[in-house]
Amino acid sequence: xxxxxxxxxxxxxxxxxxxxxxxxxxxxxxxxxxxxxxxxxxxxxxxxxxxxxxxxxxxxxxxxxxxxxxxxxxxxxxxxxxxxxxxxxxxxxxxxxxxxxxxxxxxxx
Numbered sequence: 001x002x003x004x005x006x007x008x009x010x011x012x013x014x015x016x017x018x019x020x021x022x023x024x025x026x027x028x029x030x031x032x033x034x035x036x037x038x039x040x041x042x043x044x045x046x047x048x049x050x051x052x053x054x055x056x057x058x059x060x061x062x063x064x065x066x067x068x069x070x071x072x073x074x075x076x077x078x079x080x081x082x083x084x085x086x087x088x089x090x091x092x093x094x095x096x097x098x099x100x101x102x103x104x105x106x107x108x109x
Contacts, residue, residue, distance in 0.1 A: 001100070002097070002100055005093055005096055005097055005100070006097075008093060009090065009093045009094075009097070012086055012089045012090050012093065013086075013090060015082075015086050016083055016086035016087060016090065019079050019080075019082045019083040019086060020083055022079045023076060023079045023080055023083060026072055026075050026076035026079060027076060029072045030069065030072050030073060030076060033065060033068050033069040033072055034069065036065050037062070037065045037066065037069060040058070040061050040062050040065050041062070043058070043061075044058045044062065
């Protein structure tokens, strides 16, 4: 039972680490998309100033950037939730291991 619990703890730890890595990757992607969004906004303002703006193309670019940003943010939120669940699972396993140790000590007495 203890060995199985240790294995489960190791698997959950690996999943938590993978989730953390995934969150960091998603944060970087969000940052890049935010930069693209800002760039699109600046470009939009320049085109408006020149009175040669093709508003539909600019709107499409901004909508595309926003859509991608929302997708990345949703993925990041999911990874963060998974990471939190993994941490809760690790805490539960740690409590089980502590209980197992206390039971073993009681049996030894």
